[in-house]
Amino acid sequence: MSRKTDHTDTTSLENFLRPLVEQFGCDLEAAEVTPAGRRRLLRVLVDRDGGISLDDVADVTRAISKALDADDVMGDGAYTLEVSSPGVDRPLTLPRHWRRNISRLVAVTLHSGDKLTGRIKTVSDETADLDVDGTLRTVAYADVDKAKVQIEFNRPAGNDEPAPDTAGDAADGTVEEN
Template identity: 45%
Template sequence: MSTTQIDRLRELLEPLAGKRGMDLEDVRVTPAGRRRVLQVVVDTDQGVGLDACAELSREVSAVLDESDVMGGAPYVLEVTSPGAERPLTEPRHYRRSVGRLLRLRLREGGELTGRLLAFDDAGLDLEVPGEKGRKATARRVGLDDVASARIELEFSRRPAGDQSPKEA
C-alpha cells in the first residue's frame, strides 16, 4: 500500500472528521486474508463515543463508495478512537491527558512515570510518585527531553480535579 493512498485517504477523510469536531489521528490499511482493513482513528478533547464513531463510519462509507481511493478489492471499514495506552505524539494528546498517569522514555535514557498536572508548549509538569513511603515530588520535563510517552492504564484512577492522595 502506497503512501500516496494514505495521503489521498487523509485528504478525503480529514474534512469529514473536522466537520464533526474530531481530529483524524491515524489512517491505516492492513491486509486481512483476501480483504483489507481500513482503520480510521479519530479523537476529540472529550473522547469519542460509539454513536459518534457509527455516524462517522456511515458518512465515510458513503464517501468511499463514491471514490476510487480504495480500488476494487474488498475492504472492511473500522472507525475507532485511540486505545487507552496509545502513544502521545502531538501537543493535543498531552493537553487531553492532563490528570492522567504517563510513562515517559527520556532522550537521555531512563524512564519516568508521573501524573500530568499541566502542559504547555515547552513541557510537562508532572507529579512523580514517591518511593518507599516518600511524598510525591513535582518535576518539569521539557518536550524536547521526551523520546516517547504513553498513558498508563489505571484501574483505580483518581477523579478529575482530585490531586490529593486517597485516604484509608
C-alpha cells in the same frame, strides 16, 4: 489528475479522510490499510477533547463510508471499514494527546535514556508539567522518546485524584468492582 491512489498511500488517504472527520469536531489520529485475507482492513482512529462517544463514532463511520463509496481513493477491491477511538495504550506523540490526558499518570522515556513516571498537571504546545513523586517536573515534548498513559485500576473514572486506600473497609458493605 486522477484521485485514485494506491491503497498503501497513507498520506493521500489521511488527506481524504481528515476533512470528513473534522466535520464532527474530531481529529484524525491515524488511518491504515492492512491485508485481511482477500479483503483489506481500513482502520480509522478518531478522537477529540472530552472524548468520543459511540454515537460520534457511528456518525463519523457513516460519513466516511458514504464518501468512500462516492470516490475511488481506496481503489478496486473489497475492504472493511473500522472506525474507533485510540486505546489507552496509544503513545502520547502530539500536544493534544498530552492535553487530553491531564491528571493521568504517564510513563516517559527521554532521549537521554532517563525514565520517569508522573501525573500530567498542565500542558502547553511545547511542554508538559508532571508531578513526579511530589516534585513538579517540566518535560519538553522534543526531549521525549516515548510516553504512555499508565492504567490505574483503583482510580475512579472522572476523578482527578487517585482513589484513597480502602483496604480493610469491606466491613462497611462497600464492594470494589474491577
